[in-house]
Structure formats: C-alpha cells, structure tokens
Amino acid sequence: MKKTLFFFILVFLAGSTSFYQAMGSDAYEYVADKADLLLDYEISELNEQISAIIQAHGFDVAIVAIETTDGKSITAYTDDYFDQYGLGLGPDRDGLIFLISMAQRQWHITTHGKCTAIFGGSAIDAIGSSLTPYLSSGDYYSAFETLLERIDSYAFSQPSSFSGGYIEYDESSEERYVGILAVILISLGIALFTVFSMKRQMNTARRQRAAGNFVREGSFNLTRQSDMFVHTHTTRTRKAEAPPSGGGATHTSSGGSRFGGGGGKF
Amino acid sequence: MSVLEYKCPHCGGALVFDSGTQKMLCPFCDSSFDVEALRQHDENLKSLEQENINWDDLEESDWKRGELEDMILFSCSSCGGEIMGDKSTVAKSCPYCGNTAIMTKQVSGVLRPDCIIPFKLDKNAAKKALTGFYNGKPLLPGAFRSQNSIDSITGIYVPFWLFDCDAHAAIQYKATRVHMWSDSKYNYVKTDHYELFREGDISFERVPVDGSAKMDDSYMDAIEPFDYSAAVDFQTAFLSGFVADKYDVDCEQSKPRANDRIKASTEDAFSETVAGYSTCIPQKASISIEDGKIRYALLPVWMLNTKYNGKTYTFAMNGQTGRFIGALPIHWGKFWLYLTGISALLSTLGILVINLMF
Numbered sequence: 048m049k050k051t052l053f054f055f056i057l058v059f060l061a062g063s064t065s066f067y068q069a070m071g072s073d074a075y076e077y078v079a080d081k082a083d084l085l086l087d088y089e090i091s092e093l094n095e096q097i098s099a100i101i102q103a104h105g106f107d108v109a110i111v112a113i114e115t116t117d118g119k120s121i122t123a124y125t126d127d128y129f130d131q132y133g134l135g136l137g138p139d140r141d142g143l144i145f146l147i148s149m150a151q152r153q154w155h156i157t158t159h160g161k162c163t164a165i166f167g168g169s170a171i172d173a174i175g176s177s178l179t180p181y182l183s184s185g186d187y188y189s190a191f192e193t194l195l196e197r198i199d200s201y202a203f204s205q206p207s208s209f210s211g212g213y214i215e216y217d218e219s220s221e222e223r224y225v226g227i228l229a230v231i232l233i234s235l236g237i238a239l240f241t242v243f244s245m246k247r248q249m250n251t252a253r254r255q256r257a258a259g260n261f262v263r264e265g266s267f268n269l270t271r272q273s274d275m276f277v278h279t280h281t282t283r284t285r286k287a288e289a290p291p292s293g294g295g296a297t298h299t300s301s302g303g304s305r306f307g308g309g310g311g312k313f
Numbered sequence: 314m315s316v317l318e319y320k321c322p323h324c325g326g327a328l329v330f331d332s333g334t335q336k337m338l339c340p341f342c343d344s345s346f347d348v349e350a351l352r353q354h355d356e357n358l359k360s361l362e363q364e365n366i367n368w369d370d371l372e373e374s375d376w377k378r379g380e381l382e383d384m385i386l387f388s389c390s391s392c393g394g395e396i397m398g399d400k401s402t403v404a405k406s407c408p409y410c411g412n413t414a415i416m417t418k419q420v421s422g423v424l425r426p427d428c429i430i431p432f433k434l435d436k437n438a439a440k441k442a443l444t445g446f447y448n449g450k451p452l453l454p455g456a457f458r459s460q461n462s463i464d465s466i467t468g469i470y471v472p473f474w475l476f477d478c479d480a481h482a483a484i485q486y487k488a489t490r491v492h493m494w495s496d497s498k499y500n501y502v503k504t505d506h507y508e509l510f511r512e513g514d515i516s517f518e519r520v521p522v523d524g525s526a527k528m529d530d531s532y533m534d535a536i537e538p539f540d541y542s543a544a545v546d547f548q549t550a551f552l553s554g555f556v557a558d559k560y561d562v563d564c565e566q567s568k569p570r571a572n573d574r575i576k577a578s579t580e581d582a583f584s585e586t587v588a589g590y591s592t593c594i595p596q597k598a599s600i601s602i603e604d605g606k607i608r609y610a611l612l613p614v615w616m617l618n619t620k621y622n623g624k625t626y627t628f629a630m631n632g633q634t635g636r637f638i639g640a641l642p643i644h645w646g647k648f649w650l651y652l653t654g655i656s657a658l659l660s661t662l663g664i665l666v667i668n669l670m671f
C-alpha cells in the first residue's frame with residue numbers, strides 16, 4: 048500500500064515538472080510601435096504605465112503595433128510574438144500582449160498563465176469595446192491608455208491568490224477536476240483494499256482447495272508433453288484520431304504554449 | 314495412406330496430405346500440420362479418455378485387549394457430539410457447544426486408530442496464542458479483548474483419514490501467444506493458438522480429511538499441516554488428559570473431498586510446466602488415482618471457545634505446530650472509520666499535489 052501511494056505521488060510530481068518551462072528574458076520594450084502610430088514621448092509615457100502595472104500585479108504586459116501579420120492569422124502572430132520574445136513572468140509565464148495590425152485593421156489580445164484566468168472571454172470583449180471607438184478614430188494613444196487602465200482595474204478586481212480564479216474557459220480547470228476525481232477514486236480503492244485485508248485477518252479459517260503440502264517430494268514426473276501450433280489470427284483496428292485541439296478560449300501556439308485571449312476589428 | 318483419417322485440430326475438417334510440403338493441410342481453414350504432431354495429438358486424445366480412481370480398503374487394526382474398556386464415551390445431549398477419553402477423564406462440558414449435560418457410555422463399534430500425533434503444546438501455550446491472535450487486528454472491538462474470558466479450552470484428538478496415492482494425469486490446454494504492434498494508422502493484434510498436452514505422475518502422502526462432522530472443515534484445513542514424522546502407533550495412554558473425537562464421517566464419505574484436493578494439486582503441478590504463453594486454459598483433464606491407501610489417525614488440536622455479547626467464538630490451534638485459527642467479531646464502526654479515514658487522508662494528499670501542479 049505504501050508503495051502504491053509513493054508511486055502515485057511520484058508520477059504526479061514527474062508530470063508537474065514539465066509544466067515548469069524556462070523563464071524568458073525580459074530584455075524588450077513594453078511598447079513596440081513598428082507601425083509608427085505614436086510619438087516618442089507617448090511611447091515612454093506608456094512604458095512607464097506598463098512598468099507600474101507589472102510591478103503591481105506580477106504579470107507581463109506588452110503593446111505591439113505592426114503594419115501586417117505577413118499572411119498569418121492575427122492570433123497565431125500574437126501567440127508567436129509572445130513566445131518569440133520570451134514574454135511572461137515567473138514559471139507560468141504570466142503575461143498579456145495587445146497587438147494591432149494596421150493592414151487588417153484588427154487587434155488581438157493574447158494571455159498566458161494567470162492572465163488567462165484574469166482576462167477571460169468576457170473581459171477581453173469588454174476591453175475591446177471600450178477601445179474600438181479610439182482605434183476607429185485613429186486616436187491610438189488614448190486607445191492604449193484606456194487599455195492599460197482597464198488591464199489595471201481587471202487585475203485589481205482579482206483576489207491576490209489565484210486558487211479560485213480558474214473558472215472561465217479554462218482547459219486546465221477541467222484537467223484539474225479530472226485529476227481530483229482520479230485522486231479520490233484511487234484513494235477510495237486503496238482504502239477499500241486496506242480495510243478488506245484487515246477484515247480478512249479477522250477470520251483465518253479457510254478451506255483448502257488443493258493438497259500442495261502433501262505432494263511427495265520429487266514425485267512429480269512429466270512423461271509426455273507437446274506444444275502444437277494450431278493456427279494464427281491477426282486483427283487490425285484503426286487508431287483513434289487525435290482529439291481536436293483548442294476549443295473554448297485557450298489554444299496552443301506553434302511553440303507549444305497554451306494561450307488564452309481574443310480580439311476584434313476596428 | 315492412413316494419415317488421411319486425421320482431422321484438423323482447429324476446425325475439425327478432414328485433412329489432406331500435401332506432397333510438396335510433406336505436411337497435412339486443412340482445405341477449410343488453411344492450417345498445416347506435421348504428420349508426427351498429428352500422430353501424437355491422436356495419442357494424447359486417447360490418454361485423455363482414461364480415468365480410474367482406486368482406493369484400497371482402509372487398513373484396519375484390531376483393538377488390543379482391555380483398550381476399549383480403558384476408555385469412556387461422552388455424549389452431549391444438546392448437540393449430539395461424542396467424544397472419547399480415558400477412564401480418568403472427567404468431561405464437564407461439551408467442547409462443541411459448551412453444554413454441561415453430558416452422558417457417559419461404553420465405547421464400542423469404532424475403529425482403532427492406525428497412528429496418533431501426541432500433543433506437543435499445552436493448555437498455556439493455547440491461551441497465550443489466543444491473546445497473540447488479538448494483536449494486529451485493528452477491527453477488533455475494544456471490549457472483546459477486555460471483557461473476553463475463555464469459556465472452554467479442550468485438547469482434542471481429531472479423527473483424520475489420511476490418503477496416500479499415486480496420481481496419473483493427462484491434461485490438454487488451449488494456449489495463446491499474443492503480439493501487438495502498430496503502424497501510423499492501425500493497431501495490430503496477432504494471436505497464435507496452441508494446443509498443449511502434458512502427461513505424467515505425481516504422488517501424495519497423507520492428505521488429511523477430518524472425520525468429524527462437528528469440526529468445521531475450514532478450521533481443520535487451516536491448521537494444516539501436521540508433521541507426520543512425529544506420528545506414533547496408537548496407545549490409549551496418549552488420551553490421558555485429553556479427549557478424542559469419535560469420527561462420524563467415515564472414510565468412504567471422505568473420499569470425494571480427498572479426490573478433489575488431490576486433483577486440484579495435480580492440475581496446479583502440471584500447469585506450472587506451461588510457460589511462455591499469454592493465456593493458458595485447461596480444456597480436458599483426466600486424473601487417475603492409483604495405489605490409494607487410507608489410514609485412520611488422531612491428530613492433536615486445541616479447541617477454544619470464548620463468549621462475547623452472548624455469541625460463542627471458536628478458535629483452533631494445531632496441538633503440534635501451534636498454528637492458530639479463528640474468527641473474530643468485526644467492529645463495523647471501526648471498519649467505516651478506517652475506510653473513510655484512509656480515503657480522506659490520501660485524497661487530501663493527492664489534491665495537495667494536484668494544486669501544486671495546476
């Protein structure tokens with residue numbers, strides 16, 4: 048029983064280590080204005096605000112403006128940008144990136160780590176609708192300022208510990224509940240095995256099925272034996288297709304990270 | 314050629330000889346077999362047909378002069394149990410039901426035991442073993458141990474029929490070897506089917522079957538084995554201080570049980586010679602018992618009774634080896650407490666681990 052328990056804990060610990068990925072470097076600009084939408088002082092203003100948010104909430108924030116996504120979907124582009132620049136803080140790479148593409152007139156927010164929990168689908172929609180008027184009218188600085196205000200206020204409305212934050216559109220919460228269910232079932236199984244072996248000790252009177260104790264030593268003698276091959280039979284079954292990835296609001300980037308987020312047009 | 318008479322061991326169709334491969338082919342299922350293997354297979358089938366069970370009559374020995382007169386029979390008017398003792402024995406209560414209404418009679422019409430294993434362990438050893446038996450039993454009600462008093466403790470020579478024989482067995486098995494592999498699209502399972510045959514001999518010495526209907530078979534089986542090397546010729550003097558149960562199941566009635574145990578062990582021994590297969594299921598077994606001898610022996614057993622909440626609990630100890638057997642009451646409150654306690658503890662630990670992960 049002890050062995051089973053130990054093995055079981057070991058398996059879970061081994062699994063959990065894979066979740067700890069290398070921490071990214073933080074040598075980048077918070078605001079990357081590749082589409083030339085902002086003035087220099089506006090950029091430094093935004094950089095300061097972002098820096099304050101990062102210190103207050105412990106997650107990464109970046110604003111990226113580009114001309115075009117080079118044919119990629121804006122979601123994929125944003126996710127790849129997040130991976131490529133090693134955004135995100137801590138072992139879970141908590142972070143959020145806002146990306147705007149001028150050619151498509153599209154914006155997208157990608158979230159990772161605890162930001163996926165803080166900024167669920169409805170939060171992103173709400174943020175988006177408050178930005179769209181500014182974006183449409185070309186007042187990008189006001190749009191980004193509003194964005195940062197909303198990020199700050201959403202983060203403040205969350206409890207500081209995120210044990211209960213994984214409710215909205217999160218695949219990992221499902222995995223967690225399945226894990227908990229498995230843990231309870233396995234625990235129940237071990238407990239049942241233990242108490243039934245305790246119960247078995249209470250009555251040691253058992254009929255003997257055989258007479259193995261009474262075989263005359265050395266009397267067993269095999270006089271004839273044969274193993275004849277009769278026929279063979281092979282069955283073939285189609286492999287189960289891999290389940291479709293994504294679904295809901297999280298998806299996995301080409302780099303293998305799991306992201307949340309959403310976006311819209313302006 | 315006579316080989317044309319062979320039937321396919323797989324589908325039962327008539328086989329034909331293929332001169333190209335020098336093998337017998339089945340036109341129905343495409344199996345092919347060596348002629349020699351088929352010849353053996355036919356012989357195996359013949360071996361599987363034969364089954365004899367031959368037990369010699371019991372080897373009776375006559376009572377010596379004065380032996381029967383030296384003994385008294387005690388008969389319980391409550392449960393009908395009958396025990397024998399030597400003349401000095403005073404039976405206060407029935408060892409089976411604890412009743413004190415005991416009648417005394419002359420011993421007559423019983424066989425003389427062939428041999429006896431004298432008691433090696435005394436009453437105190439039995440008492441000590443009982444207390445030891447309570448240890449390491451978490452489900453035992455606390456009051457059972459504290460309120461417990463030994464109601465009766467009796468050293469009984471239990472009548473056993475001892476069966477000696479040579480067993481000859483022919484057993485056919487169906488076995489499979491399973492290989493699994495896969496490519497990018499499919500999983501494959503290849504099952505090779507085999508027909509196995511084993512034939513041979515095995516001997517048994519003194520397989521015991523108790524001759525007392527009053528003694529629970531599970532108790533008597535569980536205190537096995539006795540060390541027969543300490544068995545000596547019967548003398549009434551061994552009964553002094555003990556009682557002997559009068560057998561009420563004769564050796565004829567005990568044979569089926571002996572046969573079952575001998576057959577089961579024979580099958581076990583042959584099954585162990587089968588190795589390297591994924592599955593192996595016995596199809597047909599013919600087990601003959603030859604040179605079967607039966608002896609009547611008295612074997613030493615301590616019987617202990619305790620009362621708890623108006624119920625009697627019975628324990629048995631092998632009077633030679635000290636092997637202790639019994640059934641104890643279960644505290645169901647403790648049972649559920651342990652069940653929920655262990656589940657809760659492990660679940661909590663597991664959930665903690667999961668919370669660290671996600």
Ligand SMILES: [Zn+2]
Pocket residue numbers: 321322323324325326339340341342343344
């Ligand atoms: Zn065939």
Ligand SMILES: [Zn+2]
Pocket residue numbers: 389390391392393394407408409410411412
């Ligand atoms: Zn009685």
